[in-house]
Amino acid sequence: MDSRSEISSFLTSRRARLSPEEAGVPRYGGARRVPGLRREEVAHLAGVSADYYARLERGRISGASREVLEAVARALQLDEDERRHLFDLVKITQRRAPRTKGSTRTHVRPGIQQVLDSIDAPALVQNARLDRLAFNAIGRALHSLPADGSRDHYNYATWLFLDPDAPRFHRDFDVAKHDVVALLRAASAQDPYDRELIEIVGTLTTRSEEFSALWASHDVLRHRSGTKLLTHPDVGDLEFGYESFELSADPGLVMLVFTVEPGSPTAEAIRLLGSWAAPSHREDEAAQTETEQERRT
Known part of the structure; x- marks a missing residue:
């Protein structure tokens, strides 16, 4: 799994589904080029700079604090399952070496x-x-x-x-x-x-x-x-x-x-x-x- 690509796709998909009205963001005149929220709108809601959020959405999440990730989760209105998924993806980027074999059980006692x-x-x-x-x-x-x-x-x-x-x-x-x-x-x-x-x-x-x-x-x-x-x-x-x-x-x-x-x-x-x-x-x-x-x- 390419963790950066997964984080990028996940955050982009959550941003695209959230309308300005749902997020409480004023909608000004003119056509919007993207579905859902713009990056700078998510950044504003999360209390980070637009450049920093753009970096996160590109999967460059190393070094992001838990507080920042929680703020992004709130801005994107992630439910509990989605929030846990985001943190699971972040954990993948922090692993030093991938396991070569999964640990999923295949038998019951x-x-x-x-x-x-x-x-x-x-x-x-x-x-x-x-x-x-x-x-x-x-x-x-x-x-x-x-x-x-x-x-x-x-x-x-x-x-x-x-x-x-x-x-x-x-x-x-x-x-x-x-x-x-x-x-x-x-x-x-x-x-x-x-x-x-x-x-x-x-x-x-x-x-x-x-x-x-x-x-x-x-x-x-x-x-x-x-x-x-x-x-x-x-x-x-x-x-x-x-x-x-x-x-x-x-x-x-x-x-x-x-x-x-x-x-x-x-x-x-x-x-x-x-x-x-x-x-x-x-x-x-x-x-x-x-x-x-x-x-x-």
Whole structure:
């Protein structure tokens, strides 16, 4: 990652989206040559010289104090995710030597799987580059995955943009695509030398024009909570809330738990999916037990 280029593109994109009216800047007569704010207007709002802000926007951010960066973030009206992203990009410029291998986890501990299995709503664990690593039984049923867990490992971003089933699963498809790209953009600043993430972004950029356009927008997002509108091939339209939990003992992993309003059509649909998934789960356990008994004999 070229950190200077990333900082420049990010600051430029945030300036372009902010109108003078939104920033409280007087609009004088005459046509404006740039969308959004001018550099000198951002500089004025941040309390720095126009030349100094222009230097920051060119990515020459070494030596900029935290106070100045906070002032720029306020001037550009960055939200918390965008502010953290800016500081992540700044940290990259301060590293003496890049890591050659990313540190994103690719497996879950048995204890985490046990926690997933104890949850009676759809739940899964994924890492920062959106590799989905583990599900509980109802989570597999919701995502039409085999009950034996053989397909729990896959990259959600690649599936979302390249699999023909994705548009049929997501009723909020455009929102889902935007959010996935924003999550990957944020992850790329947290671990810019993750080779697998670089490969995912490279593949999707070359194979999906929509991904490429969304990536160029420099929007960022981090897991919190929200709503998902899905359609399951067997039980129809579903509406979930979801909550995300960073696993403190497993840095880089996030657990997503889908929430269901009691008494809703989605609650009934999930009850049906759970009843269909449970027998398969018991059959798998019985088959495994029988196999182990045969090995012992």
